[in-house]
Amino acid sequence: MSTSALPPRLAPYDWTLYFVTDTAQCASVGRTVAETVAEAVAGGAGIVQVRDKDASDAEVEALTREVLTAVERGAAERASARVPVFVDDRLDVVRRLREEGLDVHIHVGQTDEPIAEVRRVLGPEPLVGLSARTPEQFAAAAALHDEDTGAGLVDLLGIGPAYDTTTKAGAPAGFGPDGIAALASAAVQMGLPAVGIGGITAERAPELASAPLLGICVVSAICRAEDPRAAAAAIRAAYLGAAPG
Numbered sequence: 684m685s686t687s688a689l690p691p692r693l694a695p696y697d698w699t700l701y702f703v704t705d706t707a708q709c710a711s712v713g714r715t716v717a718e719t720v721a722e723a724v725a726g727g728a729g730i731v732q733v734r735d736k737d738a739s740d741a742e743v744e745a746l747t748r749e750v751l752t753a754v755e756r757g758a759a760e761r762a763s764a765r766v767p768v769f770v771d772d773r774l775d776v777v778r779r780l781r782e783e784g785l786d787v788h789i790h791v792g793q794t795d796e797p798i799a800e801v802r803r804v805l806g807p808e809p810l811v812g813l814s815a816r817t818p819e820q821f822a823a824a825a826a827l828h829d830e831d832t833g834a835g836l837v838d839l840l841g842i843g844p845a846y847d848t849t850t851k852a853g854a855p856a857g858f859g860p861d862g863i864a865a866l867a868s869a870a871v872q873m874g875l876p877a878v879g880i881g882g883i884t885a886e887r888a889p890e891l892a893s894a895p896l897l898g899i900c901v902v903s904a905i906c907r908a909e910d911p912r913a914a915a916a917a918i919r920a921a922y923l924g925a926a927p928g
Contacts, residue, residue: 689897692810692838693876696767697729698898700919701878703771704750706735708906716746717753719911724757724766726915728905729898732790732812734771744776751785769812772796778804788812790841793820798827798836810838812878816855818869825873837875841900842866844881845891848903857882864894871895885914888922898922 689698702723709719720731731754733747747770754766769788770777774796777789789801790812801811813824827836846857858866863879870877879891880900891899899922901915908914 690838690876693897695765697764698876698878699922700728700915701730701732701880701898701900702728702905702915703732703734703880703900703902705902705906706738706746708903712907712909714911715749717749719906720750721753721757721760722910722912723905723915724754725760726912727761727919728757728766728901728915729764730767730769732769732771732900736772740773740776743770743773744779747776747780747787748785751787767810769810774801774804777809781805781809790814798824802829802836807832807834811836812839812841813837814841814843815870816842816858816866818866821866821870821873821875825875835874839897840870840875840877841880842870842877843879843900845879845899846882846887848882860890860894863891863896867895883918885917885921888918889924892922892924 704716704720706716709716731750733750735743735746751768754768758766767788769790771790772795777787780787788810791801792814798811798813815821815824824837824840828834829836842863844857845863867877876897878897878900883899883901884904888899901918904918905911905914
């Protein structure tokens with residue numbers, strides 16, 4: 684999906700490389716999440732999502748504050764446009780941060796807070812992403828609209844796993860490039876832009892380049908990288924079919 688075709692709410696951002704954090708994976712190679720985020724953004728990540736299923740709300744809130752600072756540092760070094768920060772699942776955390784005027788957004792799964800409740804608490808301004816993996820789930824998301832304005836309640840979908848992944852316990856088998864392309868096409872036909880996630884590496888990224896995705900989400904290939912800046916640059920370049928740099 685070209686930038687010109689993006690919905691106005693998504694158009695200001697670069698969705699090509701969407702980095703999702705994993706605290707344990709970053710720690711396993713001797714880095715904090717914030718250190719990894721700063722390097723990933725400097726290397727080309729245009730979106731960051733804070734995800735830590737094992738942390739308390741207070742810990743996720745503190746981590747998100749660190750990530751917001753790290754994003755600014757990485758974006759300034761790359762002289763890039765605004766890099767939005769999503770928080771996975773924690774509705775109360777996002778509410779508190781937004782009440783302070785911080786620009787954070789939310790991503791939820793099928794078993795997290797219902798989208799209608801998310802919008803009731805946060806209002807129309809923040810971006811809302813939703814994990815989904817079937818056309819039925821896409822249709823249910825596309826049917827959610829604000830009763831007063833008619834605006835859709837979901838801004839984008841995260842679909843996957845693209846490939847087999849060990850990042851999430853109990854994750855189903857990967858759909859593969861053709862499966863992700865078919866799902867992304869179905870989502871777009873319902874008016875919902877999508878990003879692909881799950882097991883994506885620099886070697887696999889070109890296989891997804893022809894799918895009608897906003898971009899690709901990466902976890903392990905950046906969190907566990909010896910050099911997350913170089914890893915982000917390489918994945919982004921591979922996906923775009925360009926030389927890193």
